[in-house]
Amino acid sequence: MWNTALVVGLLLTASNGTSTPAMPSGSATIPLQELIPLYAKHQEPAPPAPPTDALVVKSQLKGRLTAEALLVEAHFEVEVLASGRWTQVRLLQLDADSYLTHVPTLEGATVGSLDGQLTLVTREPGRYAVDVTLALRPSGSGTERQVQLRFGAHVSPVPLRLEADATAFTLMEPLPTGGEDTEVYPRQGVLRVGWRNAAAPKVARQVVRPPLEPSIPEARASWVSTLEGKATVRVRYSLRVDREQELDLELPEGHRLERVLLDAIPLVPSEKEGRLRLKVAPTRFGETEATLEVVLARDLGVFHLSGRLKLALPRVSWPVATLQARAHFPAVFNYRREGGSMEQYEGTETAGLETQTPLPGKVLQFRQYLVAASAPTLELGYSVDISQSYFR
Incomplete structure (x- = not known):
């Protein structure tokens, strides 16, 4: 015990003789009961925070025209990086004429409408696959119909693969390409689709032939x-x-x-x-x-x-x-x-x-x-x- 105090005293005397303290070198022997409290007070440095809480790594949109609405099937893959706190990922904006028809049930996360947006909420890091279906109804009731879909803040705009029966609908926006499927590209972060229902074919009125005179x-x-x-x-x-x-x-x-x-x-x-x-x-x-x-x-x-x-x-x-x-x-x-x-x-x-x-x-x-x-x-x-x- 006396030897340990002597070594510590010599190190302190040497440090007071200089203007800049030097890093001590050598070894010291201390009792175990004194070392354990010192080790408990030592803390590992916290890992650096991620650059962002979550990323949407994949987005796919498919649409199909009906006489009254545009049906959209959306697929998102979200990578949540933050842990220990709540994370919100905003995927799509839900306007007044947008109706969710299917939302998934995920383990460790929730998907639904929050503040007018389709949002994924979780506090567990991991990769989540989100498949939702929604119907976009046009506001007007005329022959020409138009709907639009806006992306959420965390989703990069992607095109919509649109399926439209050419015999039943006439595309106004975008212009039809001649095939059954059309790629609709967003403009200024908004997808717009305009169509007109094809006129119902005129059914020839059945002419009832008068009875033939026998x-x-x-x-x-x-x-x-x-x-x-x-x-x-x-x-x-x-x-x-x-x-x-x-x-x-x-x-x-x-x-x-x-x-x-x-x-x-x-x-x-x-x-x-x-x-x-x-x-x-x-x-x-x-x-x-x-x-x-x-x-x-x-x-x-x-x-x-x-x-x-x-x-x-x-x-x-x-x-x-x-x-x-x-x-x-x-x-x-x-x-x-x-x-x-x-x-x-x-x-x-x-x-x-x-x-x-x-x-x-x-x-x-x-x-x-x-x-x-x-x-x-x-x-x-x-x-x-x-x-x-x-x-x-």
């Missing part, structure tokens, strides 16, 4: 009879109709119905006292033509050496523009027209009801125009044909 442009008929007088009457009507309509037929006296076909499809008509009521329509949608075929049977009676035949066709409720008829009667007789509404003519026109096998007998042709509300009739006289007989 009619029969053409009818073709044929009589085929055996020598015993068993006759078959076949009538084919070309119908002009665009929707389901009723058609009435009145059968001639003495005739019985065999079958009715509409475009080769059998029909079951309602029959009462020789009157048929049919519902006819084109079998294919959009068409205006159909074919109705009516087959009748009649007993004309046995042919004699001479006599008269009274023939008739059904009366239809629709007007018939042209009627052509053909008769196939036994060839052993000569026939002459003696009356009726149909006139006889000579020609090569066919009746359109031929079969694959030619019909026997003499062929007579008749026609009538503008048949309306009446039954076409024909009266024929016949007598034995002796032109080929050797008795003449």
Whole structure:
């Protein structure tokens, strides 16, 4: 102990002999119980403060136009450097027409609206990823719309990648580049987007076509009879109709119905006292033509050496523009027209009801125009044909 005091005294004496104190050198031995209080009073120098509390190291903005607003998806990566105190990082300014639709939940930090700005608040250093969604609505209600987005004090302005459907919107600001995506660059730290909703395409007013007046442009008929007088009457009507309509037929006296076909499809008509009521329509949608075929049977009676035949066709409720008829009667007789509404003519026109096998007998042709509300009739006289007989 005496040695330690002597060494300290010598050092103090040496220091008083000079004007500038010199740094002592050498070593000293002191008890441990005196060293510990001295060491406790020693403090490590505090680390220097960071040059800034936080940095926004990455910013990305994506936008999509709708009819009423601009939807923005913003992504920020924030590096907080300060510790032990609260740090605020202002990212975006929120105007009166800006609405936050999604904010993230972060561990150790909070993101929300503070003093009219989108702000990250924390007291823990670290790196934070912030993804928010907001809607910017235009203030006006006219055809032209405009919105703007301002950056916060801690964010450097970056462009906005805008997605706009060219068929639904017309960009006014910035000018469209011709693609689906457009880069909107900030001007003076503000992003501005102006657009006009495309005019709704004019829907052509559906023109309701008036109902087509049902009619029969053409009818073709044929009589085929055996020598015993068993006759078959076949009538084919070309119908002009665009929707389901009723058609009435009145059968001639003495005739019985065999079958009715509409475009080769059998029909079951309602029959009462020789009157048929049919519902006819084109079998294919959009068409205006159909074919109705009516087959009748009649007993004309046995042919004699001479006599008269009274023939008739059904009366239809629709007007018939042209009627052509053909008769196939036994060839052993000569026939002459003696009356009726149909006139006889000579020609090569066919009746359109031929079969694959030619019909026997003499062929007579008749026609009538503008048949309306009446039954076409024909009266024929016949007598034995002796032109080929050797008795003449």
